[in-house]
Amino acid sequence: MSGTVTQEGGVGPATGPAAPTLAVEGLSVEFATAHGRVRVVEDVSFHVAAGETVGLVGESGSGKTVTCMSIPRLLPSHARLEGSVRLEGRELTTLSESAMRDLRGRRIGVVFQEPSASLNPAFTISHQIESVIRRHEDVGRAVAHRRAVDLLGMVGIPRPDLRARAYPHEFSGGMAQRAMIAMALACSPSLLLADEPTTALDLTIQAQIIDLFRRLQRELGMAMIFVSHDLAVVGELADRIHVMYAAQVVESGERDDVLGAPLHPYTEGLLGAMPRFAEADGRLRVIPGTAILAGEAPAGCRFAPRCGYAQPQCERPVPLVRTDAREHRCVRADELSLRGWQ
Amino acid sequence: MALTETRPDDAPAAPTTRGFVARFRRERLAMVALGYIVLITVVSLLAPLVSPADPNAQDLKNAMADPTWQHLLGTDQLGRDVLSRIIHAARLSLMAAGIATGLGVVIGLPFGLVAGYLGGIVDRVVTLVTDALMGFPPILLAIGVVGALGPGLVNAMIAVGVVFVPRTVRVARGAVLAIRNETFLEASRSIGTPTSRILRTHVLPNILPPVIVQASLMVGFAMLAEASLSFLGLGAQPPQASWGSMLGSAARDLSRQPLLMVWPGLAIALTVLAFNVLGDGLRDSFGKEQRR
């Protein structure tokens, strides 16, 4: 089992208020499956300050989505959570379900990948946004409606007064996603979680939504967590990036550092896989093998079976090493000079 | 959601037990039901060897006797050994139920298959006819068909089969619709596979699970239907005896020997229950293996 070694300076923002909006420490999540209990998230820690965006990057099965969804505790019933999640100083893991329900929507907003799956087809957009507002605040319908219209305008929906009365199926993908963002922001949450919000969208719409997130965060100053398998998308928005593999964080740090000078071979692999870094003969760079299932993790470094730099010492469990604002999980980090995004 | 790469390319995956059999083994109740069904099927086939007495041997002095060691289930109105009659009647009852179900599936499945896959006017016509047939209460429809064909076990089971056809069409059609938009069908079209082959090799195997479940449930109903028709005198005619006709004649002498109703009634009830349990077990064992 890996442990964490904390050296001087925790992992936190270089600037901003002393107490981060969100503080996750030692988060682990286990699922009960047909094959026994499986750890899908292992010992993840990070902070998000107000106005800051943290990007969680990884491929399928890395645990990034479960990590994100642990915060509002939107996990399947057979999941078990360990560790601490503090939102504005308040411990979330021990709260009752009804207390959590109060927080969701009010202090935490969530944007999912598929707007068509997350919006109720039986109600108008406005109704759904108003429901969120009136669930958490004591306002009348007229006030709630006006706020819903304002929110739709804020997220860039043209003629919000008209579109508010539309049903989800009348919205295109991009519009529906904007509507969902509006819903997530309805009560001015201090934390916004976005789980692959642009993956299902067309390229130009994705660009619009990314720009929207950027603008909204500047205007509203929320703490934001952005989950994606696409390093480039995360790179557009994140101030800090955490790279996950097989339930663990393998690298984290400031965006420019992680992308420019990665410390972990997996990050290097992800960056190198981009087509512009194809090899001279035209072959795309490949991370050999395939991502492992959380339950099949080897005892030592989990990436070692696929790592081109693996050595015998990699067969021993690898702790997460923290230096200043950087973390990495590679015993050879000091020796290797990995290629980043230059 | 599952885009997970789950296995390294060079190591083969878990062995191919068609997991269905393994899963079915875990359904205890269904296994028991299956065992029972196999048992009575074998017994019915070996009836002459297994039954203690000649089912038609009359002994009027000993009519409607209570169970004794000689006649474990007693005797009926004509002094015949009830146990032997039950055993011999099993064959008829099971066969009748099988015929009815078989008829329903053999006719209903192709129609449902074609209607579901082709859609359009074919689907509309088939659905119209199916809905019309389903509008009749099943027993009445069966009685109607028997009325047209004349009494007799075979006719009775044809009637029940007719009742089953629309239900099977519906199940088959629904199953086809569920997979109609699957990419592998489009892939087959892109390969150039003719429609007949697509239906036979792609659609049919993938809709069998719900159809099989439906069939096993229908057998139970067929047995009840046969019992009802024979009870009404429209099914098995003497000297043939099915459980239903035994039930019918026992009802007439209920006051004198109530036990005579119990044995065939119990046989019917247990067998129908067994088929229902089997159907449930099959349904639970199917489906989890399909994709992802």
Add this chain to the structure above:
Amino acid sequence: MTETPTAADAVLEVDDLVVRFGRRTRLGRRPVIHAVNGVSFRIGRGETLALVGESGSGKSTTARAVLNLVPTTSGRVRLLGQDLAGLSGRDLRGMRRHAQMIFQDPYSSLDPSMSVDEIIAEPLRVHTRLSRTDRRARVVEALELAGLSRRYLGRYPHEFSGGQRQRIAIARALATRPELVIADEAVSALDVSTRNQILNLLKDLQDELGLAYLFISHDLGVVGHLAHRVAVMYLGTIVELGETSQVFEQPAHPYTSALLASAPSTERNRADADTRVQLSGEPPDPSDPPSGCYFHSRCAHIFGPCAERRPQLLDVPHGGTAACHLHDPDLWVPVEAVTSGTQEVVVDRDE
């Protein structure tokens, strides 16, 4: 091979392809979806042409129309010189052995009730009269070409990962030794490391077998790497066509520029993120195409004729063609080419 192939060595020739779908509403009116509105292109032997576009661009419908999986409203499709329109059902099916398709979702494009052997053998059973042993040999050959071991023949799709399933799909596509393979977002559903493996495989197969590819994708990076030529589609029309590197470096159509600018890039310094070409609005509804140039409602460079006349594909500096009035020599007196949208376009209008 980067020039437009001549008729002699063209594997696929598509001319003025139009595909329209009628849609019935409750009122009996039939709003028509203009999925493909006059598309023409050629693919030569051993060449990759990419169709790039967003939702509603018609790229997938075009691919399906080429294989006659959707009915063609008008236009001509010639496969290996053979016009597909005139063919009887039987002959048409026979032509399919020359063009095969790989689909996007590896989880639903393989029949879960069939073994790998049966899946790959299907095209052989349909198109050939090979004996069982010969057929098995061909299946193994295809399987190994796709990078899988023959040990997998008896296994079923649910035992494999997404990348392996796509390999099975590729093996199936190769079984009849087609000249053309159509890949419809074939790697979009895969993780990045698997995606690269499959793309490398496709490239190797092209080199080894001389395959031509019609590669449909929304991922510009992948297209830039794999495709010799690229056609950018918008609302059922090709708005730009040319050699990939040229088109990406010197896009001649405003939509192409916008697409290129939209691709997320970690290189871009985030300080100037707000100054890139912002494409406002939504892709238009294929059942209600705008008048004139389909793109004019979202274009930053519209002028006189854009709202009235549909532009034809015109020659542009990079050697290809683009459907944009800006390049119509009859309409301007010296003009700067449209590049990344950060330059001013000077147009001397003719009105």
